Amino acid sequence: MSRWALGIDLGGTAIKAAIVDEKSGILTDLRIPTDAASGPAGIVAQLAEIITDLYHQASLTLDPADCAGIGLGAPGAVNADKGTLSYPPNLPGWSVVPLRDNLQHHLQQHKGLSLPVFIDNDANAAAFGEAFYGAGREFKDFLMVTLGTGVGGGIILNRKLYRGSHGTAGEVGFLIIDFEGSKIHAGVKGTLESLIGKKSIVELALRMIEASPSGSSVGKFCDNDYTKLSPRHLEHAAKEGDAVSLAVWEMIGSMLGVGLANVVSLMDIRKFVIGGGISAAGDLIFNPALDQLRRSTLQTMHDGLEIVPALLGNKAGMYGSAALCFG
Amino acid sequence: MSRWALGIDLGGTAIKAAIVDEKSGILTDLRIPTDAASGPAGIVAQLAEIITDLYHQASLTLDPADCAGIGLGAPGAVNADKGTLSYPPNLPGWSVVPLRDNLQHHLQQHKGLSLPVFIDNDANAAAFGEAFYGAGREFKDFLMVTLGTGVGGGIILNRKLYRGSHGTAGEVGFLIIDFEGSKIHAGVKGTLESLIGKKSIVELALRMIEASPSGSSVGKFCDNDYTKLSPRHLEHAAKEGDAVSLAVWEMIGSMLGVGLANVVSLMDIRKFVIGGGISAAGDLIFNPALDQLRRSTLQTMHDGLEIVPALLGNKAGMYGSAALCFG
Numbered sequence: 001m002s003r004w005a006l007g008i009d010l011g012g013t014a015i016k017a018a019i020v021d022e023k024s025g026i027l028t029d030l031r032i033p034t035d036a037a038s039g040p041a042g043i044v045a046q047l048a049e050i051i052t053d054l055y056h057q058a059s060l061t062l063d064p065a066d067c068a069g070i071g072l073g074a075p076g077a078v079n080a081d082k083g084t085l086s087y088p089p090n091l092p093g094w095s096v097v098p099l100r101d102n103l104q105h106h107l108q109q110h111k112g113l114s115l116p117v118f119i120d121n122d123a124n125a126a127a128f129g130e131a132f133y134g135a136g137r138e139f140k141d142f143l144m145v146t147l148g149t150g151v152g153g154g155i156i157l158n159r160k161l162y163r164g165s166h167g168t169a170g171e172v173g174f175l176i177i178d179f180e181g182s183k184i185h186a187g188v189k190g191t192l193e194s195l196i197g198k199k200s201i202v203e204l205a206l207r208m209i210e211a212s213p214s215g216s217s218v219g220k221f222c223d224n225d226y227t228k229l230s231p232r233h234l235e236h237a238a239k240e241g242d243a244v245s246l247a248v249w250e251m252i253g254s255m256l257g258v259g260l261a262n263v264v265s266l267m268d269i270r271k272f273v274i275g276g277g278i279s280a281a282g283d284l285i286f287n288p289a290l291d292q293l294r295r296s297t298l299q300t301m302h303d304g305l306e307i308v309p310a311l312l313g314n315k316a317g318m319y320g321s322a323a324l325c326f327g
Numbered sequence: 328m329s330r331w332a333l334g335i336d337l338g339g340t341a342i343k344a345a346i347v348d349e350k351s352g353i354l355t356d357l358r359i360p361t362d363a364a365s366g367p368a369g370i371v372a373q374l375a376e377i378i379t380d381l382y383h384q385a386s387l388t389l390d391p392a393d394c395a396g397i398g399l400g401a402p403g404a405v406n407a408d409k410g411t412l413s414y415p416p417n418l419p420g421w422s423v424v425p426l427r428d429n430l431q432h433h434l435q436q437h438k439g440l441s442l443p444v445f446i447d448n449d450a451n452a453a454a455f456g457e458a459f460y461g462a463g464r465e466f467k468d469f470l471m472v473t474l475g476t477g478v479g480g481g482i483i484l485n486r487k488l489y490r491g492s493h494g495t496a497g498e499v500g501f502l503i504i505d506f507e508g509s510k511i512h513a514g515v516k517g518t519l520e521s522l523i524g525k526k527s528i529v530e531l532a533l534r535m536i537e538a539s540p541s542g543s544s545v546g547k548f549c550d551n552d553y554t555k556l557s558p559r560h561l562e563h564a565a566k567e568g569d570a571v572s573l574a575v576w577e578m579i580g581s582m583l584g585v586g587l588a589n590v591v592s593l594m595d596i597r598k599f600v601i602g603g604g605i606s607a608a609g610d611l612i613f614n615p616a617l618d619q620l621r622r623s624t625l626q627t628m629h630d631g632l633e634i635v636p637a638l639l640g641n642k643a644g645m646y647g648s649a650a651l652c653f654g
Contacts, residue, residue, distance in 0.1 A: 165467060166631075171593065174592035176588055186625065189623075262589055266480075266499065268496035269491070296503055298495075300495060304493075
């Protein structure tokens with residue numbers, strides 16, 4: 001018999017939840033808008049409802065004795081040992097909340113469910129998901145980078161999550177690669193997130209389009225309304241051969257490569273799994289990133305360097321949260 | 328009875344060797360010029376001579392049954408598992424040499440000594456020395472940074488050396504913090520070593536002295552011969568209140584702080600032990616580094632941040648090499 005677990009991905013706008021079989025992966029999953037306004041107690045109650053429904057659904061075909069628990073990935077700073085979630089962005093009214101214990105007690109007292117609960121932050125959960133079920137399965141050590149509105153990361157060492165001594169490791173978006181530059185994010189200058197977060201990609205593109213004497217064909221992908229310009233438009237234009245869009249991705253990929261070079265030099269990690277919405281640009285980013293990575297590291301560190309796309313898309317969080325119970 | 332070992336620090340100009348008691352530390356040590364021109368085989372023979380002499384000296388007062396082995400720290404890329412040393416700088420004629428096995432065989436065949444040999448690179452050995460006997464004793468996790476001609480590092484996690492999957496972890500000098508800058512070291516732009524290595528400190532000082540309208544008092548420490556200017560002179564002038572020298576250290580410390588911020592964000596390491604010749608400037612560097620470190624990281628990562636001076640000076644390598652045998 002194979003074990004199973006519930007994997008929950010708690011986000012500011014939606015809660016995604018799945019029944020996950022240890023071997024075959026997600027059996028069924030659902031997505032429900034987060035009742036963010038209800039604060040910590042309300043969200044615990046909402047999570048408990050979802051978990052109870054899914055658990056009973058699962059018990060129709062799976063043996064409850066094989067349930068390894070409930071895994072939860074949450075935004076913000078999570079202390080996996082203590083089970084606390086601190087000041088999650090996009091969830092108003094939270095300070096430092098003992099989310100694991102609160103959820104465990106609520107399930108026991110109000111739903112009669114005695115199940116172990118495991119929590120971690122969403123970036124770590126996504127990395128662990130890729131490690132167990134996705135692009136990281138063959139890598140003993142790797143860094144998962146999530147490219148989206150922000151730039152996040154999770155570190156896998158020896159097939160386990162590396163959380164650091166306070167649980168805050170893996171903040172790739174805060175790697176400073178341009179301390180004399182003008183870009184700032186969260187009060188820190190020249191971070192990777194300030195340079196290649198979604199907003200910065202669009203800003204860079206707008207500057208380059210304006211500066212280009214021969215123009216860009218990206219306009220036709222955004223109805224010539226540049227206030228709507230998104231990385232997706234730049235991806236389509238680049239794939240059609242638009243020189244400006246290609247140059248934008250080249251620069252974004254190259255800056256990503258500088259950030260990854262720091263990870264290679266410091267941690268001797270040589271495998272990178274890239275996910276998140278922006279990673280849809282694929283080789284448009286990966287190729288210049290790998291080129292820059294080689295230029296930015298000692299030759300003795302080039303063996304085995306690899307950048308690969310994540311495989312689980314927006315299900316990585318559910319997979320990884322469940323994997324916390326198996327791990 | 329406490330165990331003991333021989334700790335050897337192999338450098339391009341000198342071999343330092345010590346008898347180290349596990350509890351009380353170095354009992355006796357010596358320093359001999361490296362016969363670098365003799366190549367790998369010659370150096371193995373030289374090391375074997377030194378080891379044999381020291382071993383027999385130790386055996387007069389210590390029980391040979393308590394000898395934990397020979398520890399060796401070497402410059403360049405060391406694979407501690409395989410026991411190889413690759414292309415050590417300042418040692419001509421080497422490629423990839425199985426130094427551990429060669430030394431072990433030589434000791435056995437020519438000297439009748441059957442002792443386990445452990446090797447690691449010199450930066451790791453220094454970090455391990457500080458972890459066992461120096462400033463890192465109270466830290467579970469820390470980064471040791473060596474500031475000198477170059478900028479090196481060794482990472483201690485959970486009181487053990489973190490070497491990475493290929494043994495190249497801890498190359499702090501290669502952290503890129505200014506990828507758009509003009510400084511280059513070993514072909515890589517904007518690295519910490521290119522910015523705060525000894526040569527760059529002097530270059531920065533010369534530029535700032537020239538640009539200063541009111542001049543600098545550092546001239547009197549270098550006999551007004553600026554071709555001789557060294558960080559030591561800048562340290563003396565700053566301690567006397569010279570504004571230009573103070574500003575130089577402020578900038579150097581601040582750049583160090585940016586590099587350390589990357590270590591905090593990525594690895595959640597919050598303790599830093601700083602050694603090497605340049606670290607003699609002490610708080611002139613440490614204070615601006617700590618200030619910058621706080622400015623360059625998320626507030627949730629500020630708990631426990633600490634920068635402390637190394638305690639073992641140029642004996643860290645011998646201590647740490649011996650500790651490889653105890654660890």
